Amino acid sequence: MNALSIPMSILRLQYKIVRIPLQLFETNVVQRRDTEDPARLAYERTVGTLDKVIGGALGASDIERRGSKLVERTDDLARASRLDELADETEAQADQKLESAREAAHKERAAAAEAADDAAREARREAEERKQQAAQDAEERAAAEKQRADELAASRVEEARKAEEKQREQIAKVEEIVSAPAEAELADAAEHQEEAEAKKEEAERIERLFLAEKND
Numbered sequence: 001m002n003a004l005s006i007p008m009s010i011l012r013l014q015y016k017i018v019r020i021p022l023q024l025f026e027t028n029v030v031q032r033r034d035t036e037d038p039a040r041l042a043y044e045r046t047v048g049t050l051d052k053v054i055g056g057a058l059g060a061s062d063i064e065r066r067g068s069k070l071v072e073r074t075d076d077l078a079r080a081s082r083l084d085e086l087a088d089e090t091e092a093q094a095d096q097k098l099e100s101a102r103e104a105a106h107k108e109r110a111a112a113a114e115a116a117d118d119a120a121r122e123a124r125r126e127a128e129e130r131k132q133q134a135a136q137d138a139e140e141r142a143a144a145e146k147q148r149a150d151e152l153a154a155s156r157v158e159e160a161r162k163a164e165e166k167q168r169e170q171i172a173k174v175e176e177i178v179s180a181p182a183e184a185e186l187a188d189a190a191e192h193q194e195e196a197e198a199k200k201e202e203a204e205r206i207e208r209l210f211l212a213e214k215n216d
Contacts, residue, residue, distance in 0.1 A: 012058045022047060036081045045074040 026047075033040040051067025054060075 008058055012060050012063075015054055015058065015060075015063070019051075036077050036084075038081075041074045041078050041081070044070055045078075048074060 026044075030040050030043055048067045048070030051063050052071060053067070055062070055064030055067055
């Protein structure tokens with residue numbers, strides 16, 4: 001190791017030691033902010049420029065590359081942030097135009113809706129009149145039909161009553177005709193039953209006599 005390289009090594013080591021508090025600050029404070037936060041971008045670009053310059057001066061390629069990457073990243077993020085702002089501004093203008101168009105359309109719709117409401121009210125009025133007339137006509141037809149139905153029902157009830165009365169008369173006549181031979185048959189059956197009982201008693205008497213003679 002020559003005499004010139006020794007001081008450079010010491011300087012690089014010292015710079016790394018100096019960067020330790022900055023790294024702690026970055027970890028605990030800076031990195032907690034949004035990646036596109038202006039304060040973070042300004043800090044990271046400053047530190048990146050410092051690493052790039054010091055790394056180049058000390059011949060520390062790793063520090064120089066780290067600084068270059070940090071500067072490039074902050075530049076890209078800053079450019080993206082400006083593009084976002086421009087896009088937001090353009091979007092705001094578009095939203096304003098859209099809102100104006102919506103207001104105009106709303107006014108047109110309100111006018112059209114008012115006209116439609118007037119037409120609808122007139123149509124409902126006419127429909128209500130037709131409905132009332134139809135209801136009145138229906139009530140009159142229903143009343144007439146009910147009267148005809150009541151008259152028809154009363155006529156049928158009277159016819160049914162007469163038919164039932166006639167049927168009862170016919171049944172009474174048939175029962176009267178049928179009951180006469182039935183009574184005669186009952187009297188004849190009673191007479192035959194008496195004869196049968198007399199014959200049965202005579203048979204039992206003869207059987208008793210036969211048994212009595214046999215036992216003797």
